[in-house]
Amino acid sequence: MNNSVTFQTLIEYVEELSPEDQDLLIELIQKRRIEKRRAEIAENANQTLTALKSGTAKRGTLADIKADLLGEE
Numbered sequence: 656m657n658n659s660v661t662f663q664t665l666i667e668y669v670e671e672l673s674p675e676d677q678d679l680l681i682e683l684i685q686k687r688r689i690e691k692r693r694a695e696i697a698e699n700a701n702q703t704l705t706a707l708k709s710g711t712a713k714r715g716t717l718a719d720i721k722a723d724l725l726g727e728e
Contacts, residue, residue, distance in 0.1 A: 660668075669677060706712035713723060721727075 669680065672680065703712065713720065715723070
């Protein structure tokens with residue numbers, strides 16, 4: 656069951672809200688985006704820690720990493 660609406664329809668719905676409700680909606684969306692990004696960062700950190708513990712992570716200076724990525728010695 657897909658109850659999706661077009662972006663334009665969504666904008667029209669939002670415009671029908673009171674200014675206070677629009678502000679609340681903006682705040683809610685911002686907070687949810689922040690939380691989603693925090694979860695992504697935490698997942699990346701966990702993956703990095705796992706790679707470090709298993710020895711599959713590469714370490715080095717920026718020059719070392721750049722050389723490795725470019726296939727240089």
